[in-house]
Amino acid sequence: MHCAQAMWHRLVPQKMLGWPTRGETAALHMSFVHSRFYHALGVLLHYGSPLVLLVDPDPKSVGQILTSTRPGILETHPNTYVLWEDLADAPGAPLASVRCFGSTFDAIHPRTVRRLLGASKRGSPWLTQLYGQSETGPVSAWWYTRRSARKVNSRLVGIGLPGFTRVRVVDQDGNRAKPGTHGHIEARTYGRCLTYLGGEQLYKRQLDGDWWRMGDMGYLNRWGALHLIDREVDQIDSVASSLEIEDVLMSRLEELREVIVVPNGAGEAVPVVCTRNDEPLAPDRWKRATEDLPALAGPMQWRFEDLPRTSTWKIKKLEIARMLASGAVPAVRYGG
Incomplete structure (x- = not known):
């Protein structure tokens, strides 16, 4: 609202x-x-x-x-x-x-x-x-x-937008994190919504005084610039940042249209990849691209059209993780 x-x-x-x-x-x-x-x-x-x-x-x-x-x-x-x-x-x-x-x-x-x-x-x-x-x-x-x-x-x-917004990073206890230290991202802005219609208690849980919990993990560098690490709900214990891994793989493999790293039922980090025109993922190129990255399970290749998305084309990672856990996998083929 x-x-x-x-x-x-x-x-x-x-x-x-x-x-x-x-x-x-x-x-x-x-x-x-x-x-x-x-x-x-x-x-x-x-x-x-x-x-x-x-x-x-x-x-x-x-x-x-x-x-x-x-x-x-x-x-x-x-x-x-x-x-x-x-x-x-x-x-x-x-x-x-x-x-x-x-x-x-x-x-x-x-x-x-x-x-x-x-x-x-x-x-x-x-x-x-x-x-x-x-x-x-x-x-x-x-x-x-x-x-x-x-x-x-x-x-x-x-x-933050000078005169309009401020951002900070806090630890689990709500204390400001030191530069470079990972924590929860919060923002203070006059543009914040008034409440959730029919969800006042959920709205209040996101507030810390005048600060709003963004639902993301990140850190501020020494100059106050904000870096994203992961969504709070998308964190995987075995990797520091699934977003960083995705960026690295997209830069190293031109044939990728998208790559999403999510946990499977065993907690392993699973790369779900989509290639341009659904071309087969070359195992040797994948091996070279991932050799210096944290341990990942074998890649699963899907069609981009099968990835659950929001209206702004954001990938629904939680839904993909649930699909993997339930075995409802619309895979085209497997790499690895």
Whole structure:
């Protein structure tokens, strides 16, 4: 449940972030029921940007539309950007005109950041990453340029928005964690929702005074920048960060469309992988890519279409873990 004041506190910093690209044509492919969509409209219409709304995420369809409209702003879900990596060298250079790529729903893989920025022909393109959730709106932001993308750490999700939000990391007892120490991420923002309709007690359990428990594990570096480790409910005892492993594998294996590391019934870390065009996963390449990583169970190959997802294409890891535990596995084939 939200109110006008909270929505205003979310909209204003997003308007400030949108000022450098004011008036540029914007192409959007995102869930129409997500709060980000309406804030994006508020920003783009305020600055008079022509809008291109993309319904079909298929790269062939998107490539044709981007080539004909030449947007300067492009925003979609991180998992859709992975699919659109194919546009980087597609006929007509559909990403050539993009000055700003927006990724505001989830952390994005480093490989994807490099391919997107490398495909732009603009002088100084950048990718903006916002971290937040529906209950809070964006609470931190970070930018990647071509230069910084060479050493991109996509789990670095930025700093609080000055004057609007603050972020901190606390230990199990609620005490502030030292820089570099892992803990629970909390945020303080005027954009926080008022309550959960019919779920007041659940809402209160997320509060620590004025601070809101984000449900993620992470740490702050010495300069106060926030790094994600894992969702609290997605932690696996045998690995420090499943998100980091996923990023490494995506960077090392170009044929992967997605990789998700989840626990099986025995608590082992199981990589569920999807390849482009469902091509077989080469066992020798997988072995070389994982030889210096924490111990993993053999990979399970699924079709991307079989991965349970939210409306913003976030992968439902808990549901995949339940599927593995119950044996309801729609595997295409096994690697290893």
